[in-house]
Amino acid sequence: MGINQILNYKLVNNFLHIYAIWLREFKVYLRERSRIVGSLFTPLLWLFIVGSGIGSSTTLSIDVNYQKFIFPGIISMSIIFTSVFYGAYIIWDRKFDFLKSVMVAPISRETIFIGKTLGGMTNSMIQVFMLLIIGLFIGIEYSLVSILQIVFVSVILSFLLTALGLGLGSRMHSLEGFQMIVTFVVFPLFFLSGALYPLDNLPDWLLFLTIFDPATYAVDALRNSTLGIATYSFEFDLFLLFCSTVITTLFGILSFRKMRAV
Amino acid sequence: MISIKNLTKKFDSIVAVDNVSLDICEGEVFGLLGQNGAGKTTIIHMLATLIKPTSGTALINGYDIIKNSSKVRKNIGIVFQAPSSDDMLTGFENLKIHSYLYSVPSELRIKRINELLKLVGLYERKDDIVKKYSGGMRRRLEIARGLIHKPKVMFLDEPTLGLDPNSRKSMWDYIQKLVKEEKITIILTTHYMEEADTLCDRIGFINKGKIIAIDTPQQLKLMIKNNNNYDDNNNTDRYIGDTIKLYFKVTEDIDAKYNNISPILTKNIEILKSFKFVKKVIEKKEVGNKNVVLILHVDDINHNLPIILKSIDNVESIEFSQPTLDDVFFTFTQGKIAEEPEGGFMERYAQYKKND
Numbered sequence: 001m002g003i004n005q006i007l008n009y010k011l012v013n014n015f016l017h018i019y020a021i022w023l024r025e026f027k028v029y030l031r032e033r034s035r036i037v038g039s040l041f042t043p044l045l046w047l048f049i050v051g052s053g054i055g056s057s058t059t060l061s062i063d064v065n066y067q068k069f070i071f072p073g074i075i076s077m078s079i080i081f082t083s084v085f086y087g088a089y090i091i092w093d094r095k096f097d098f099l100k101s102v103m104v105a106p107i108s109r110e111t112i113f114i115g116k117t118l119g120g121m122t123n124s125m126i127q128v129f130m131l132l133i134i135g136l137f138i139g140i141e142y143s144l145v146s147i148l149q150i151v152f153v154s155v156i157l158s159f160l161l162t163a164l165g166l167g168l169g170s171r172m173h174s175l176e177g178f179q180m181i182v183t184f185v186v187f188p189l190f191f192l193s194g195a196l197y198p199l200d201n202l203p204d205w206l207l208f209l210t211i212f213d214p215a216t217y218a219v220d221a222l223r224n225s226t227l228g229i230a231t232y233s234f235e236f237d238l239f240l241l242f243c244s245t246v247i248t249t250l251f252g253i254l255s256f257r258k259m260r261a262v
Numbered sequence: 263m264i265s266i267k268n269l270t271k272k273f274d275s276i277v278a279v280d281n282v283s284l285d286i287c288e289g290e291v292f293g294l295l296g297q298n299g300a301g302k303t304t305i306i307h308m309l310a311t312l313i314k315p316t317s318g319t320a321l322i323n324g325y326d327i328i329k330n331s332s333k334v335r336k337n338i339g340i341v342f343q344a345p346s347s348d349d350m351l352t353g354f355e356n357l358k359i360h361s362y363l364y365s366v367p368s369e370l371r372i373k374r375i376n377e378l379l380k381l382v383g384l385y386e387r388k389d390d391i392v393k394k395y396s397g398g399m400r401r402r403l404e405i406a407r408g409l410i411h412k413p414k415v416m417f418l419d420e421p422t423l424g425l426d427p428n429s430r431k432s433m434w435d436y437i438q439k440l441v442k443e444e445k446i447t448i449i450l451t452t453h454y455m456e457e458a459d460t461l462c463d464r465i466g467f468i469n470k471g472k473i474i475a476i477d478t479p480q481q482l483k484l485m486i487k488n489n490n491n492y493d494d495n496n497n498t499d500r501y502i503g504d505t506i507k508l509y510f511k512v513t514e515d516i517d518a519k520y521n522n523i524s525p526i527l528t529k530n531i532e533i534l535k536s537f538k539f540v541k542k543v544i545e546k547k548e549v550g551n552k553n554v555v556l557i558l559h560v561d562d563i564n565h566n567l568p569i570i571l572k573s574i575d576n577v578e579s580i581e582f583s584q585p586t587l588d589d590v591f592f593t594f595t596q597g598k599i600a601e602e603p604e605g606g607f608m609e610r611y612a613q614y615k616k617n618d
C-alpha cells in the first residue's frame with residue numbers, strides 16, 4: 001500500500017466511524033417521538049403564550065410586534081435547550097454503559113466527540129426547520145438568502161452548544177450534574193441572549209453580561225436575517241460565533257480525552 | 263497471547279488489583295474467579311484499555327495495553343458485566359454500527375452480521391428493537407457484537423449472568439465452538455462454578471486483588487482434598503473430599519434404641535477400617551429415619567466405591583459426593599485460608615505446586 005492509499009483508507013474509515021456514531025444518535029432521536037414533540041412544545045408555549053401575553057402589554061421602540069420580535073429568540077432558545085441537554089445527556093449514556101462499548105472500539109475520542117456533536121446538531125436542526133414552518137403562520141417572511149443565513153447561524157450555534165454540553169457532561173459523574181448544567185448554563189445562556197428583549201436600552205451591567213453569551217450573537221444574527229433588526233453587523237456576529245465554536249470544540253475534545261470510560 | 267506483568271490498580275485508598283502477573287496462551291479459556299469486589303472486572307477493564315493501570319502493564323497479541331492501546335483494541339472483543347447494547351436500536355442496527363466502528367470491510371459487513379445473528383439465535387428477531395429483547399437475548403447480542411471484528415481475544419465478564427439453564431447451556435456450547443473453530447483466546451469471569459469447571463482450561467483465583475492460585479479445575483479440586491488435616495481436630499463439617507454415605511437397614515438385629523451397635527454394623531465398620539483408602543468412618547444414627555448411617559471419607563472414590571460395596575453387607579442405599587469447584591471457591595475465599603500468615607494453606611499450596 002502506498003502512503004496515499006493508507007491516508008485515503010484512514011480518512012475514509014474516519015468518516016465511517018463518525019457516520020456510525022452520528023447514525024446511532026439520529027436513529028435514537030427518530031424513535032423517541034415523545035422527546036421530539038416535547039421539545040417542540042416548549043418553544044411554542046413561549047412563542048404563543050408569552051409572545052402574545054407580553055406582546056399585548058409591551059410596545060417595542062422598533063416597529064414590529066413582540067411575537068415576531070421574539071421569534072428568532074425562540075429559535076435560539078430551542079437550539080440552546082436541545083443542544084445543551086443533548087450534550088449533557090452523556091451523563092446518562094455513561095451510566096447505562098452504551099458509551100463503554102463505543103470507547104472500547106479502536107476509534108479516537110475526537111471521533112466520538114465529532115460524531116456526537118453532529119448528532120446533537122442534527123436534532124437541533126430538525127427542530128429549527130419545524131419552527132421555521134411555524135414562523136410562516138405568525139407572518140414571518142423568508143427569502144432564499146434569509147433562509148440560508150438562518151440555517152447557517154443555527155448550524156453554528158447548535159454545534160457550539162452541543163460541544164459545550166458534551167464537554168460539561170463528560171466531566172460530571174452524577175445526575176445532579178445535569179441539574180447544575182441546566183441552572184448555571186442553560187438558563188443564563190437563554191436569558192442573557194437578548195432572545196426576549198432588545199439589547200439597545202439595557203442597563204450597562206446587563207449589556208456587559210450579554211457580551212459574554214455566544215447566543216447573543218446568534219439571536220442578533222437571526223433577527224437580522226428574519227426581521228432586518230440588529231445591534232451588531234451580521235459579519236461581526238458570525239465572527240464571534242466562530243470564535244466561540246472553536247473554544248467550545250477545543251474544550252469538548254479536551255474533556256473527552258480526559259473522560260474516564262468507567 | 264496475553265502476558266500480564268505486575269498489573270496494579272489503586273482507587274484512592276483501595277488496592278483493587280495488586281501486582282498481578284499471569285500468562286495466557288493462544289486458544290486458552292482462562293477463568294477469573296473470586297468474591298464480589300475481588301478485582302476481576304478491574305483487571306478486564308485494564309486489559310481492555312478502558313482504565314489505566316496504576317503500575318505494571320500487559321501485552322495482548324504482542325501489543326502493550328498502555329503504549330499501543332489502539333492496536334490492542336483492534337484485537338479484542340468484550341462483553342461487559344452490565345448490559346451495554348443500545349436499547350433503542352434493533353439487534354441488526356447494533357451490530358451494523360459496531361461493524362462500522364471496527365472498520366469491517368463493506369463487502370463482508372452484512373454477511374458477517376447475519377452469520378453472527380444466526381449463530382447466537384437472534385436472526386428471527388434481528389429487526390426488533392433491543393428494548394423488546396429478554397435479558398438472555400441481550401446477552402447473546404452482546405456476544406455477537408464482541409465478535410463482529412473477529413477478535414483474537416475475547417473478554418467475557420459474567421457472560422451468563424441472568425440466563426436460564428437452557429440459555430446458559432447453549433452459551434457454553436457456543437463458547438466452546440468459538441474456541442474450537444476460531445482459535446479465540448478467552449478470559450471469562452463467572453460466579454457459577456459449574457460454568458468455570460465446564461469451560462475453563464485454567465482458573466485463577468483472586469482474593470482482594472491478588473492472584474492466590476492458578477491451575478486447572480481438576481488440579482484445584484485434587485489439591486483441596488489434600489488440605490484436610492486429621493491430626494488437628496475431629497471437626498468433620500469442614501471435611502472436603504470424596505465422601506460416601508452408607509444407609510443400613512434397621513432390623514431386629516440392631517438394637518431398637520440404638521444403645522448398642524449391632525454385630526453386623528460392628529463387623530462392617532471393622533472391614534471398612536481395614537481398607538487403607540478409607541480415612542475415616544463416622545457413625546450417625548438418624549432416629550427420625552430409623553436408619554443407621556456410616557459416613558466414610560475415602561481416597562479416589564471412582565476406584566474404591568465398587569470395592570467397598572462388594573465387601574460389606576446389609577446396605578440399603580448409598581449417597582456419595584466429590585469436591586466441586588464450589589468447595590475450591592470456599593476454600594480459597596472464605597475463612598482463614600486467604601489470611602493465614604505462614605505455614606498455612608497457601609504455603610502448602612506452594613509446596614504442592616513445586617512437587618508437581
Ligand SMILES: Nc1ncnc2c1ncn2[C@@H]1O[C@H](COP(=O)(O)OP(=O)(O)OP(=O)(O)O)[C@@H](O)[C@H]1O
Nearest residue numbers: 262273276278296297298299300301302303304305
Ligand atoms: N471506579 C471505581 N472507583 C473506586 N473504586 C472502584 C472502582 N471500580 C472498582 N472499584 C473497587 O475495586 C474493587 C474491585 O472491584 P471489581 O469491580 O473489579 O470487582 P469484581 O471482582 O469484578 O466484583 P464482582 O464479582 O462483584 O463483579 C472493589 O473494592 C471496588 O469497590
Ligand SMILES: [Mg+2]
Nearest residue numbers: 302303304343
Ligand atoms: Mg465484576
